[in-house]
Amino acid sequence: MADFMIxxxxxxxxxxxxxxxxxxxVVEFRNNLFMVDCGEGTQKAFQRQRLKISRLGxxxxxxxxxxxxxxLPGLVSTLGLQDTGGSLTIHTFAEGAVILKKIFDFFAxxxxxxxxxxxxxxxxxxxxxxxxxxxxxxxxxxxxxxxVGYIFEEKPRPRHLRRDMCDFxxxxxxxxxxxxxxxxxxxxxxxxxRNAMLTTPPDPSLSYAHISDTIFLPELAExxxxxxxxxxxxxxxERDAALAAExxxxxxxxxxxxxxxxxxxxxxxxxxxxxxxxxxxxxKEASAIFPNTLLNHEGLRTDLLKL
Amino acid sequence: MADFMIxxxxxxxxxxxxxxxxxxxVVEFRNNLFMVDCGEGTQKAFQRQRLKISRLGxxxxxxxxxxxxxxLPGLVSTLGLQDTGGSLTIHTFAEGAVILKKIFDFFAxxxxxxxxxxxxxxxxxxxxxxxxxxxxxxxxxxxxxxxVGYIFEEKPRPRHLRRDMCDFxxxxxxxxxxxxxxxxxxxxxxxxxRNAMLTTPPDPSLSYAHISDTIFLPELAExxxxxxxxxxxxxxxERDAALAAExxxxxxxxxxxxxxxxxxxxxxxxxxxxxxxxxxxxxKEASAIFPNTLLNHEGLRTDLLKL
Numbered sequence: 061m062a063d064f065m066i067x068x069x070x071x072x073x074x075x076x077x078x079x080x081x082x083x084x085x086v087v088e089f090r091n092n093l094f095m096v097d098c099g100e101g102t103q104k105a106f107q108r109q110r111l112k113i114s115r116l117g118x119x120x121x122x123x124x125x126x127x128x129x130x131x132l133p134g135l136v137s138t139l140g141l142q143d144t145g146g147s148l149t150i151h152t153f154a155e156g157a158v159i160l161k162k163i164f165d166f167f168a169x170x171x172x173x174x175x176x177x178x179x180x181x182x183x184x185x186x187x188x189x190x191x192x193x194x195x196x197x198x199x200x201x202x203x204x205x206x207x208v209g210y211i212f213e214e215k216p217r218p219r220h221l222r223r224d225m226c227d228f229x230x231x232x233x234x235x236x237x238x239x240x241x242x243x244x245x246x247x248x249x250x251x252x253x254r255n256a257m258l259t260t261p262p263d264p265s266l267s268y269a270h271i272s273d274t275i276f277l278p279e280l281a282e283x284x285x286x287x288x289x290x291x292x293x294x295x296x297x298e299r300d301a302a303l304a305a306e307x308x309x310x311x312x313x314x315x316x317x318x319x320x321x322x323x324x325x326x327x328x329x330x331x332x333x334x335x336x337x338x339x340x341x342x343x344k345e346a347s348a349i350f351p352n353t354l355l356n357h358e359g360l361r362t363d364l365l366k367l
Numbered sequence: 368m369a370d371f372m373i374x375x376x377x378x379x380x381x382x383x384x385x386x387x388x389x390x391x392x393v394v395e396f397r398n399n400l401f402m403v404d405c406g407e408g409t410q411k412a413f414q415r416q417r418l419k420i421s422r423l424g425x426x427x428x429x430x431x432x433x434x435x436x437x438x439l440p441g442l443v444s445t446l447g448l449q450d451t452g453g454s455l456t457i458h459t460f461a462e463g464a465v466i467l468k469k470i471f472d473f474f475a476x477x478x479x480x481x482x483x484x485x486x487x488x489x490x491x492x493x494x495x496x497x498x499x500x501x502x503x504x505x506x507x508x509x510x511x512x513x514x515v516g517y518i519f520e521e522k523p524r525p526r527h528l529r530r531d532m533c534d535f536x537x538x539x540x541x542x543x544x545x546x547x548x549x550x551x552x553x554x555x556x557x558x559x560x561r562n563a564m565l566t567t568p569p570d571p572s573l574s575y576a577h578i579s580d581t582i583f584l585p586e587l588a589e590x591x592x593x594x595x596x597x598x599x600x601x602x603x604x605e606r607d608a609a610l611a612a613e614x615x616x617x618x619x620x621x622x623x624x625x626x627x628x629x630x631x632x633x634x635x636x637x638x639x640x641x642x643x644x645x646x647x648x649x650x651k652e653a654s655a656i657f658p659n660t661l662l663n664h665e666g667l668r669t670d671l672l673k674l
Contacts, residue, residue, distance in 0.1 A: 075448050076411050076441075100441040101408050104383050126444045126474040130437075134383075134407040137433045141382050159473045166466045167433040 069105035071330035082127035102131035123207035182206030201274035219259035276314035281321035290324035293331035316346035376412035378637035389434035409438035430514035489513030508581035526566035583621035588628035597631035600638035623653035
């Protein structure tokens with residue numbers, strides 16, 4: 061089990077091609093799966109990736125175009141056949157909840173688990189999800205319809221105990237968790253042992269940004285921050301920048317510019333237009349500006365620890 | 368171009384498997400494509416089969432379970448991207464038209480072609496479609512929800528002209544079409560030349576029955592008649608006949624029994640439950656009763672002229 065792994069289920073755009081599925085990505089964080097978008101065919105891609113549907117608790121929709129949503133009714137029905145119990149939370153705008161509820165009421169009646177909607181605003185930053193180790197926040201994007209991106213941020217990890225120093229100062233085991241969280245230790249005789257004496261700094265926290273669909277928004281770089289991995293849509297190549305602007309999309313060159321601006325460690329391409337025969341072109345164009353650009357494809361697993 | 372060809376796009380059932388897509392079949396009749404059911408992933412299977420989406424004018428839904436319908440919103444959206452013009456007619460029950468219209472209004476706005484609904488009754492036989500060479504009629508089935516099967520019947524073909532006899536009797540070319548349709552010829556001197564003197568019988572008309580999903584209904588055999596090809600669902604094997612009855616499905620043995628009862632030339636299996644690992648078992652079970660049983664699989668093309 062990876063700590064923080066990105067699974068690409070679909071990295072095509074609206075028009076289907078034999079090579080690509082429409083949009084869907086799974087963020088595997090420790091024992092949990094979080095899905096971003098769910099285009100048609102996602103449940104099959106999910107299966108091919110050997111992911112466990114019972115570990116999927118949250119689906120985050122970026123916007124309400126069919127190529128990002130239309131796999132959801134089938135996935136929800138199939139979850140219903142599995143009798144997993146539990147619940148599934150769908151994060152979307154109010155109008156998404158309305159139409160999806162109508163569809164589920166018709167095609168996925170009497171589910172043996174609960175579907176909840178977490179209603180997001182498309183116009184301002186928001187926290188979509190938070191638990192003790194992970195936060196998922198939204199950033200408004202600029203597409204033809206209301207759209208948000210999602211930033212997955214691991215919270216600070218525990219510091220590493222220096223067992224030798226703990227033993228030396230006689231720290232009892234029951235205090236270890238607090239010390240790993242940064243607490244100092246006070247000996248029975250009242251002596252204060254500062255945390256820095258008992259621990260070494262934690263491993264760095266990992267982060268993933270999912271930015272699709274949108275025009276190039278340089279001012280977004282600061283809101284995204286220096287993530288480990290930036291998925292930024294590359295629907296077009298720079299030679300079709302006019303089309304990108306017309307349809308509310310970005311070019312590979314613009315995605316690379318964004319990766320550079322926000323100080324990402326790596327860039328992942330995707331949401332390829334069906335007009336291009338060779339996906340390598342996206343990487344070629346982007347890596348001229350941002351060398352650590354990864355070629356996205358269905359089935360790709362990107363381990364954030366190994367970037 | 369085949370005269371009458373059945374293309375299998377999906378022959379799995381509700382629970383997806385790596386091997387099978389949910390239900391969809393395309394009937395290619397001369398220059399036109401007619402689709403029966405449209406499960407998730409159909410548009411991609413359609414593409415793989417190298418069928419032209421611009422030739423698709425009619426989609427017939429057997430019933431409103433997701434595994435027969437949920438590929439439709441994506442297919443309709445994609446048709447919208449193609450700018451084909453023309454129209455698409457969806458044959459379904461009233462409640463299907465209501466929910467599909469809501470979905471299309473949300474996910475497939477401003478289509479450059481017209482979507483029409485032909486509302487069918489689930490309770491009585493009906494003519495869903497008819498033109499000068501083909502008729503598609505419905506037969507009510509018995510499943511957990513209202514369901515119909517479809518019978519595609521080619522109308523009588525033209526008789527073959529005996530050019531030698533036509534020349535001998537001086538029949539002008541302008542009369543040939545009527546004579547092929549069965550008319551006699553009256554010479555300028557008033558002599559009657561009977562059609563049987565001028566023609567030989569037409570090639571037999573072809574027919575295809577699509578029967579899914581349903582319990583075994585022996586009384587249906589007469590309504591179906593001696594079709595060239597009977598697709599009859601084989602969701603289960605006979606050892607699970609109790610499950611078949613419980614969920615409103617048939618076994619491979621029952622499908623074979625139906626093929627025998629209606630005097631079909633060949634039987635096509637399908638709608639396989641995901642519980643079985645080996646599809647050959649369906650054919651083995653069916654062919655013990657009805658030898659000319661064909662193993663269905665995605666990508667299969669069945670030419671009705673070659674059965």
